[in-house]
Amino acid sequence: MSEHIYKKIELVGSSKIGLEDAIQNAVAKAGETIRNLRWFEVVETRGQIENGQIAYWQVTLKVGFTIEDHPSS
DSSP, rough: OOOOOOEEEEEEEEEESHHHHHHHHOOOOOOHHHHHHHEEEEEEEEEEETTTEEHHHHHEEEEEEEEEOOOOO
């Protein structure tokens, strides 16, 4: 079994629906351009209030993905 090297990036997902949807939105969008996504960690949650109601959710995530091994030439 080979050892893995991970890279970690920070993303902010948003949603009018809720926290889980904000997380799903961020991970799905990252998955369009980043391969080998492996884990996420929620580090901050926020929301926007309008007229006394929650209007928007924001979730800051740290997302980890594996760096691909390239065979030696």
